[in-house]
Amino acid sequence: MAERRRGVVLEQAILRAAAEELAEVGFPGLTMDRVAKRAGTNKNAIYRRWPSRAALAVAAYRQFAEGSAELPDTGSLRADVLELLRRANRQWSSPLGDVLRGLLAGLGGEPELLKELQDASSDGGSAVWLTILGRAVARGEATPEALHPRVATVAVVLLRNEFITRGVPHVPDSVLVEIVDEVYLPLIRGRGTPPG
Incomplete structure (x- = not known):
């Protein structure tokens, strides 16, 4: 059984999944369901960190653009x-x-x-x-x-x-x-x- 991810590890997985979704389908096609599935988590885990699809998209973009x-x-x-x-x-x-x-x-x-x-x-x-x-x-x-x-x-x-x-x-x-x-x-x- 895989260990349950928490904290920063889970957050990074969600942001990475959201960034990949943005690259593939753009903001109009971004859904919490697809991000959750790609990150291997559930929508509740995403909503606890980001209150909306837009907030998640901006956070994912910020991570992509950093550095x-x-x-x-x-x-x-x-x-x-x-x-x-x-x-x-x-x-x-x-x-x-x-x-x-x-x-x-x-x-x-x-x-x-x-x-x-x-x-x-x-x-x-x-x-x-x-x-x-x-x-x-x-x-x-x-x-x-x-x-x-x-x-x-x-x-x-x-x-x-x-x-x-x-x-x-x-x-x-x-x-x-x-x-x-x-x-x-x-x-x-x-x-x-x-x-x-």
Whole structure:
């Protein structure tokens, strides 16, 4: 008779099963029954840990997406932003990106989970972008007025827009460079200039 799994061991089995299900059927096809069967447990064990299918999907995605590389620190805001955009582009172009897009589309009514998901995606949420921008402020490449979450994340929001509204499977590097050179850097530089 197999030993009964508990605690972290069972949790990891459930998350792994949910991640495999997400990769196979996407968020719309994810069911607690299929995850339970794949994990070799019952639905009650899942519901004790995650109150909904959406919460389980986000937790599974977070585990999948963890372990991303350290933040770039090239000494240049432009190079750091391009590296972050390129990482996000690679991830969103992968099967993991398909899962992310399905979750983003399916979590519209759950703002807390949506925020958690965005923070787990390869762009790292606003904290990552504020860190990169904060380093640029410290180097004198930007003024402190640029340190605003909406300003800091505008580049990755534009990249996300390419995937979600245009439905492209991969964004060409030339578009990333255009986002940085034509939108992001001018916005950052303009934040320190008083309105005229």
